[in-house]
Amino acid sequence: MALKLTLKPQERIVVNGCVMRNSSRRHVMVIETHGDIIRGHDLLEEGDAATPVAQVYFLIQTALTRADLRKKLVPAIQVKLAELVPVFGAERRGNVFEAANYVSASDYYKALRALRPLMKREQEIFAAAAQTPYLEAAE
Template sequence: MALKLRLKPCERVVINGCVVQNENRRYTLTISNFAQIIRGSDILQEEDAVTPVRRAYFLIQSMLLDPEVAANGSGAVAAMMAQLYTAFARPDIQDRIARAMGHVGERDYYKALSALRPVMEYEGTLLAPPPAASPSATPSAPAASFQADGIGHHAGG
């Protein structure tokens, strides 16, 4: 089955390690046989691989881009994926991780990356800072100082 890539103007795609950049108009490429492909917009920069899921994604991406990394990286990615699987309790997230690992075993790294993207998004929600408290939820200044002092005053006393 052929893969059709619809490229936006100036979009890049990596096919079997070769960077292909589109010109100034939309274009469709048809890939007739299996190839390692990743769109430029899906490429994670090494300096952005700062969380466990992002590091796993980056390693799998490196396996897609470099056959030498692919030959030597399967043990490391298997260990990372096993840790991720046990770290997440949600069955849908565990399923994505298991599917990604299955795709790595089949050497279909693009599908592995696709399976991990929602896991990266979920990880981002877990690591996001909590929203700031609303002004109505914070006590007024006099009440706050009263609570902090621990002193109560009576009238007439």
């Protein structure tokens, strides 16, 4: 089955490690064979990987975009995913297992997709923690 991408003006995509940028017009691209593809808006900058889920996301993203590093990264990714299992409740733990299964199957894009809800939840948790006046209570 072919993958049909509609690219916005100036949108970036990475195909098999090659970064491409669309021109100033909207275009449709059909990819007819398997390739490692990720859109620019799904990419996480290394400096933004400051939380546990974001760090795993970044490692998986690197495995997706850098085939030469996969053999080295996959064991580290699986360890990091295993560390996330006790952090989330039962309703979100399935996302971690799903991501681990996709990594084992070398389907890195689907692994990233499985982690996105966890990244959102993690951001919510850290935002709430930042607003908690726990330091004032200790004084």
